[in-house]
Amino acid sequence: MVKNELLVNPKLKVGLEIHQQLDSKNKLFCNCKIIDSTEYDFTFKRNLRPTQSEMGSYDQAALFESKKIKTVKYQSSKYSNCLVESDDEPPHMINKEALDIVLTIALALHCAIEDELHVMRKIVIDGSNTTGFQRTILVGRNGFLDVDGIRVGVQSICLEEDAARIINGSNTGKHNSNNKDNKVYSLDRLGIPLIEIALAPISNSPTFIANVAQTIGRLLRTTKKVARGVGSIRQDVNISVDNGPVVEVKGVQQLSQLALVIEYETKRQDGLNQIAKELRKHVINDTKIMDSVTDVTESLKKSSSKVVKKILGDDNSRFIVFVLRGFKGMLSFEPYSGIRLGKELGELVKTYGIGGIFHSDELPNYGISSEDVNSISSILKMDKNDAFVLVGGSAVLLNIVVFELANRIKKCFSGVVPETRSVRFDGNTVFSRPRPGSSRMYPETDIPYISIDSIKLKELSKNIPQPWNVVIQQICDKYSINKTLAENIFDSQYFSLFEKIVSQTSISPSFIISKLTEDLVSLEREGYDSSILTQELLFYLFMQLNNSKISKESISIILEKLLKREINTIDEAIKSFGTESITEDFVDDTINIIINENKLIISQKGFDAVGLLMGRCMAVLRGKIDGEKVSKILQTKLMEHIKTSKDKNM
């Protein structure tokens, strides 16, 4: 282990919240099966209103959401939903199977288990629950785990119901004003049991924190009671620097993203603090920074900018501009690459479905000419140290957006703003909403509490899984494979598929693993979505190899072609790549031709030319016939060829 990796960064504090779907037969509060639905039998709409908590206060995040979305549409399938999900029937008793899994994991993480389990309602404001709240049960507290010799605290473990799955209208998406009132959710995911593990804040390197997440993920997988595959594990990451406000990044799905997210947020937050410092130097009077809010629609109608024209194409669209006194240069000031105030303001307006902002530090640009800029500057009576922000969109939205921009700009002077952000594939984060306040929980009255006694816990502690290294060693021994292969397959979503293939075919375990892990991972890195390959399809593929319908070499090619959607089924692949698609004569002819074409090289190199010839043969035959067979035939033919040419020369 590299010692430097563990050097504590005193500025960074990271709290991880890990959400993992449980592999339970049924949902948490009803008997519905857990299946993905793509066809729906029933659709209904609900209006979103900000919910008052028991304390009577409105949540800031709830108010923010309510300004944007008016109605939400839910799609329900008879195969994955009943009346509980649509909130037309009270929740049933808690799913005992799911509870036992969470209790076992809480015991494995050395938590103190609660004597009484109470179902609580946690306010949810984005429409992802039909009820307006998510049910959650605190199961254990104050546990720990050891990672690289360092003890990490487990604050709490909860059993929760998963939220509905958004189908469109995600607020991190592109400008789409038509859909702003209409989020659409599928109810198939609503109510799936989840375990939530909240860790105590960690002050350490991003790599160490990723190790912690990996260790927890592996512990969960050794129980063999957790769901696998895309979206089944999600991490919320709470990040602060220099004891500043906490920023919550939601929905990190991949371990490889986690360290990137932490690195990006550290830069962004430190960058915002540097910007604040600069602002305090430049801006003399921070009580009167933003003024002259002016409608410049008429003036911009003369602009030849395509972006401006497009926005003004809508009948109700306006352009509003305002001055920021003393802000010149500050909107594009970039303490780290990509970290700018202008970008932060742009992200804020995008959550309202407005494309972005224009500001004076970056203009003229986007077809907005220096004449346009000068005319705006003179309307605003700007001073040489001032900047302006220009924003265009529907008149109704602009009223709210300008107010929100003013709020955000006031907060620039204190640096980091506590907020919830979403994650992009590259690990960068994007503003999604203000952080919810703490007044979010109240008791669920429809479900009685559950007592947990020591006999039950004693029974469950027998199910605590073996440590990771023991589990991996057992897999190594069982399948005669090395540790890396064992870890790769057990970490992947294909472990049970792998076991099934091995038990029903005579294909070597290490070959199956290399195809299911390395090959698929490298195709994913090229940007292909491997989730279109179902377990049934992959199983059928290996069965066809076992039946000699296809060659070993063709597996990689077929996987690639399936992901590139060049073919749709394995049977289609067999037709063009199957072992029956070519005759032995064709193989013989191909090899003969290649030997003939390369006579000169063979006369110089002799049998050493075999590697080169093999490459040329496989360029034609790859995927159609087993490489080993080609190699055998080629060697025989080459020997013959060398022998006959020698005979001729004698």
Ligand SMILES: [Zn+2]
């Ligand atoms: Zn149900």
